Amino acid sequence: MSAASHQGTTPYYFVPGPSRHPVLASVGLFFVILGAGQWINGHGWGAYSLLFGLLWWAFVLQQWFREAIGESEGGLYGDRVDVSFRWSMSWFIFSEVMFFAAFFGALYWARVHAVPSLGSLDNAVLWPDFKGGWPSAVPGATASPAGIVEPFYTMGPWPLPTINTALLLTSGVTLTIAHHALVAGQRSKTILWMWITVLLGITFLGVQAYEYWHAYNELNLKLSSGIYGSTFFMLTGFHGFHVFVGMLMLLFITIRLMKGHFTPERHFGFEGAAWYWHFVDVVWLGLYIVVYWM
């Protein structure tokens, strides 16, 4: 079903009627933050509240999106709504970029400023033994100013991160192939390449999980390994989380494709997910260079 065939009934700009989803989604998030805040302070019940909130929220979102997809497929979204989606997705991705910027900024500050100055002559009054090298496990030097961090090895680019780079870059290509196929009206080809993309994403996550296992068990590199561990895990961890989200988006898009949604002309759902995936890809390239190589 295409929107175009409904041109006659498409409103100038579709404004949905009253909806119970937003308020219900907020209720879910209330339990999420309540539970999370209590759980990390040692109250076991918090975990249940968190879980309950997340499930509730996911359920509401599912309803919400189902309704929106129905509207979309029902031809209620005209070109203008399509433009709205484009703008909003772009600015959402921009906000995500700024979120990562905070952590990249932290990495920059720590490497270029904090660690060197902790090891500098001025600070010798406080930390006489600290050498201030980055990563902070220079052989023979203490891993942290106060000597509270166990020695660890850092994570180099070989081989896992490079494999992951290849996986993500490839997935960008396969996604583009899928897009071209969709535009050309070759639906089964699109679906095939979408599945390949999703699988590449899942493989990426698998490799990253193994990388973390390797870090914890073989390199003694942990979240608590001083500022190196902090920036390493928070940057790669948030990236991994975004890969997961992007992968879910692609998965849902694939399922929608299989249900017959989208047309060669109108498929912003597809494009939005693709934009997001490319954004995740670009962030990874930044990480690959800054975290693993430099």
Next chain:
Amino acid sequence: MSAVLDPHGHAGHAGHGDHAHDDHHPHGWRRWLFATNHKDIGTMYLVFSLTMFMIGGVLALGIRAELFQPGLQLVNPELFNQLTTMHGLIMVFGAIMPAFVGFANWMVPLQIGAADMAFARMNNFSFWLLIPAALMLVGSFFMPGGAPAAGWTLYAPLTLQMGPSMDAGIFAMHILGASSIMGSINIVVTILNMRAPGMTLMKMPLFCWTWLITAYLLIAVMPVLAGAITMTLTDRHFGTSFFSPAGGGDPVMYQHIFWFFGHPEVYIMILPAFGIVSAIIPAFARKRLFGYTSMVYATASIAILSFIVWAHHMFTTGMPVTGQLFFMYATMLIAVPTGVKIFNWIATMWRGSMTFETPMLFAVGFIFVFTMGGFTGLILSVAPIDIQLQDTYYVVAHFHYVLVAGSLYAMFAGFYYWAPKWTGVMYSETRGKIHFWGSLIFFNVTFFPMHFLGLAGMPRRYADYPMQFTDFNMLASVGAFGFGLMQVYFVLFIVIPAMRGKGEKAPQKPWEAAEGLEWEVPSPAPFHTFETPPKLDASATRIVG
């Protein structure tokens, strides 16, 4: 939406392009809970922020009561720090920011001739996210150890010492951030994509321009705040060392990240105010806004500069000379575009034909008192002077001049200006004037003496102070209670009657020379407006045909 408390939604139905859409009209509690109407959501935002303003104000009165005389009389120092922290957080994130979003919700679609916000359901989501966040924030007072007490700036490593309420606070801020980002995306998209044909960007009312730019600031910096407090969270609970030098981190890094957010944040709280004032001054001077184009450029310049001045909050942390100089120069530059705005307003008034109804009083009051706050900001930006004044009451005076007499006054002005459109009734001019003069006088009684306290070296966030500071503190406390009473008056005798539809019926355009599409629809504005885009005249301020 006529009287807000009227369960039947709306009275009139004559809006231009207002199709019969009665089946859409929700009633009772559903109308509010499930709202997708920008006007209803705007109302909810405004009511929410007024509530938070009351709560934040009561906390401020707690502060002022304790500081009425030296020695501890009412609260202990822990609670005092909680009051200060929560006052700051609630006012900034609960009162001022949501109030401006409320204004945007109501006015942006009306001013650009759009049917609603671009994403009506997400709009409601942005609003309803505020509720769990506010519950967590205010509820943190009742957690073991009390509310967060590290200042609204939440500096590490003090935050690492806080009790469980700190985590509640952090999660609440995450949610508030998500709400702001969604709200901003909504506003950006609405403005970029939903203007009626003929409403070019450079014909758009300035309020929409200032909000467009504000929304960009929000999208750019709220995620950075989220990053900073997430690092605090993991430092507290998951063993990271972002802000802990023992593990190679740096407490000052927190400040850099926070102020990268924090400084644009203060302009987030003033740019929409500039927009409101830019609508009101021409209306009551009966003369077109002077220098529209330069207003737009000035707003954009302020926003761009706001990204490179953050470390003026950190002159005493010990930056290299070059750092101090750079941030000092960049900060001082902001006086230039802000000055352009002030001058434009005055040029608008010049040789106008002015009357001084309450909106105009508040707008003129805004210009006058905000400029004093701007000047003290400029004085603070001079690094050597800031060394003396940083973290003293001088800073407290500065930011209340720009926030209370700035943001808050502009919101009062906007309320008096647009409330007839919202509620369909006129406020009482006498009461409005009482509110204005009372607020103006008590405001200055409260905050002017704080300049002296700061110059004399009284540090902020102090539960007790040396005896020499007593008199000015007393004065400030008396003023604060007076100012608070004026706001109670405002709520009881102006807001509530208006919401109950009491008062003279408002004409479609109560202000002789007001311009803009909002005055082209009846008062109160019908539930649905501009469902098909209106046809505009060349100036994009009137509907033709």
Next chain:
Amino acid sequence: MGLVGLVEASKKMRINVLWNSARREVARLSLGAAAWTATTAAMARNAVNDLPGGPAVRQLDLHPPVTRIAESQIWLHYLMLAICTVIFVAVFGVMFYSILKHRKSKGAKSATFHESVGVEIAWTVVPFLIVILMALPATKVVVAMKDTTNSDLTIKATGYQWKWGYDYLKGEGEGIGFVSTLDASHREMSDAGQPAGDNYLFKVDNPLVVPVNKKIRIITTADDVIHAWMVPAFGVKQDAIPGFVRDTWFRAEKTGDFYGQCAELCGKEHAYMPIHVKVVTQQEYTAWVEGERKKLAAKADDPSKVWTQEELLAKGEKVYAANCAACHQANGKGAGPIKALDGSPVVLDADKAHQIAIVLNGQNNGAMPAWKQLSDSEIAAVITFTKNSWSNKTGQIVQPADIVAARK
């Protein structure tokens, strides 16, 4: 013309005289208002006088400067104030003229102009130039302020929750170190809501002593959270950041007592960690250093000395009052999140190691701070005190030697 020259010039121009008379005028006005407040409040308050070197009653201005930097800061402030006042008067003169004349009620008809590129450029460029004018002298002061080289004396100021530790690192007096805490009676007056005295909240047990006319470099750092070391009369305020050192300097040109307070929110007792600097002549300073040296030698702990219980308890009580009572309370019951010591299993435990470890290293992310800066005998004494006070009657004794062992 250098800055100092400018200062001189301003003096010649009698700006200060004018300023002072204006200041008296404002003071008189505010006096009236304050008197009114005081009567309304109907409270009998002790008369309070100016505190030389600290705040004055109803002080309207920055502190009288004692260093060149402070003087330049004041001068810059006057300059800024003057420029801003002129602009303010000009801008709002125009506005109020317009408000008075261009009213509809006066029959004013509105003009139609709404832009003028020339005017708009002018009022962009002129403020820009004014700002540059402000920035130039400020730049000089910034550069002077940051020059901490060639100091005669280097002192490390360490912020603790909630006191200052001073260590003389370089120059005459090297090796001296002590802690400076607010006098307990002032803290009690505060709690009781009954403050008194001109030096209320400024009285410390050990002021920082420095010689006059010498360049003193202060290195700041902190042990727990950020504090800030501020002395307004010197024009000095420097954050003390845990784990990092920062520095600032001053050269006091007058002898006397100068006061400041902690200027960065550092937890509940933030208002109670004052700074008192005694500036003395060179001779007095040398004598003071001698005296300190002797005291240090006498105080030096002999870790092998075995103390009696009475000795430990007597010393412990003082240490407790000075350091622990702020949180754990004099009655040992704690408050809110602060744990009680009275009846605490850790305190009652026959194995002393746990309590010693907590006192030395702190607990809960520093909510209970580390006290390793106290001497062995002080820690031994205070632990012994807690083990034998209130309802705690363990009879256990901790000797300095136990602490020495635990520190390793």
